[in-house]
Amino acid sequence: MKHLIVVSIDALVYEDLEYARTLPAFSEIMNRAAIIERVRTIYPSLTHPVHATLLTGAPAGVHGIVNNYAHNSLDVSSGEWYNHLSDIKCDTLLHAAKRAGLTTAASTWPLTCCGGDVIDYLVPGMMNYYFDTCGGDILSAYRDKGASDAVMPIIEEGIRRFGHLDEHPSVDEFQIFCASEIFKRYKPNLMLIHPGHVDHMRHISGVFSDEVKKAVRLTDEWLSGLISAVKEVGLWDKTDIVLLSDHGQINITRSISPNVYLAKEGLISCDDDGRITSYLAFCKSAGASAQVYLAHPDDTALKRRVYDILKSLCDEGVYGISRVFTEKEARVEFSLFGDFSFVLEGDGYTSFGEWVSPPAVKGYDLTDYRFGRATHGHLPTLGPQPTFIGRGPSFRAGKTVPTGDILNHAPTLARLLGTELFDAVGVAVDEILN
Ligand SMILES: [Zn+2]
Incomplete structure (x- = not known):
């Protein structure tokens, strides 16, 4: 045996x-x-x-x-x-x-x-x-x-x-x-x-x-x-x-929450205690990458709008995002697909959070593995x-x-x-x- x-x-x-x-x-x-x-x-x-x-x-x-x-x-x-x-x-x-x-x-x-x-x-x-x-x-x-x-x-x-x-x-x-x-x-x-x-x-x-x-x-x-x-x-x-x-794992020095920017654009609403009451787009952390869900994934105007916001954050070069993969790109390149519409890859030293209230950027936090001195979720290369x-x-x-x-x-x-x-x-x- x-x-x-x-x-x-x-x-x-x-x-x-x-x-x-x-x-x-x-x-x-x-x-x-x-x-x-x-x-x-x-x-x-x-x-x-x-x-x-x-x-x-x-x-x-x-x-x-x-x-x-x-x-x-x-x-x-x-x-x-x-x-x-x-x-x-x-x-x-x-x-x-x-x-x-x-x-x-x-x-x-x-x-x-x-x-x-x-x-x-x-x-x-x-x-x-x-x-x-x-x-x-x-x-x-x-x-x-x-x-x-x-x-x-x-x-x-x-x-x-x-x-x-x-x-x-x-x-x-x-x-x-x-x-x-x-x-x-x-x-x-x-x-x-x-x-x-x-x-x-x-x-x-x-x-x-x-x-x-x-x-x-x-x-x-x-x-x-x-x-x-x-x-x-x-x-x-x-x-x-x-x-x-x-x-x-990769060493990180900070965490950033794209949800703060999505909320500023009116795509996430919260009550007075900061709890989410409704959303059109939400960024879910995968540590050194993230997945962005839309409330209505088939709404092409919403998808375009969110993509443009994410791309502009990426293009600025200071928001921790090095790539914005569309669902199709993630599917073709990594066989990664699901109910989300976009995948965000970090910049190699930033991990992603999900909080909605500013500040968007925080230092590391040893109580959550996603925001420690090192983390993962990044591209396999x-x-x-x-x-x-x-x-x-x-x-x-x-x-x-x-x-x-x-x-x-x-x-x-x-x-x-x-x-x-x-x-x-x-x-x-x-x-x-x-
Ligand atoms: Zn593991």
Whole structure:
């Protein structure tokens, strides 16, 4: 039987590997690995859209997760994350694994809530507000979001040991504990794990810093725990382990909210408390890019008017916008499409906000990942790039490929499991497989 463990180390980049390979667990994996050094991600380079791609091999427009947050046309300022497996419009690796008769597990992988029909051992990826809304009963929040009965005792023990699950690194320690226990008890064929501490420290301290190095070192300790769990049940030689990442980050120095300018043009109205009462155009942040929604997307006069405003902001060169993509341009160039009409790309040091009241420009804000010292969501060609490392019986040890495409990850993993994906745009990378 095959075993595949996929560890998505959020925002790990190729440049981290020089240090990582001096650490025990990374080096044990990397020394006999196939490596795709720099991987082109999708647009927008955001965690949930990319993790949907990692499961499907499809770009954002195709799998439908175009932002971390779903657009609600009735309440545009609401920020509900895409969290449920059913939000993904495409066939996923988890579905494909089940079709192949394999057992599956996921420990806090994004977009796995209520995915119990194809995830046998599920610790759902929980957001802070789920904890907030469960009246302090964290276990019932997990149950509500689909945690499997078989893993509830493991979740309970993890909470007892690691406490606050809405903070890094305890949320990472919790999920590694759960993953290790699940692997030891149930030996699933496919397991998905998503430690996010490296990403978190990049947001807080900048793209490269001592704090990020420390996060890489902590991640190595977690990988050591995972390797020990696999060895403990005698499956190390039969297990493929993949370390991959979803995006890089870029340093930013300020945030700007185009909604302030749209409101000045009468396209957004607010009450006295600054709450939006109506809108004709609304700019939704995707961190270092943004998506502009129209209340009436088929109104060509409105579309022209908003486009002209956005273009003039872009052409001025001081409003943080380097490109205004029409829906058609984003569709053709990046397979990014949805209910929005325009995509704004930042200037490389500005991220986008959604507030409506002036001032339009603010400094960084460490309480929101979109406005930290570094962020992402930018074009896939910018900044340090994510990476891919595969070690185990399926991978060609020592094979190095300088560049790759993240659309190919899911088809490659599907091939390794002896199955295939119905909706993948990418293709399996045979040169790294045995
Ligand atoms: Zn991420």
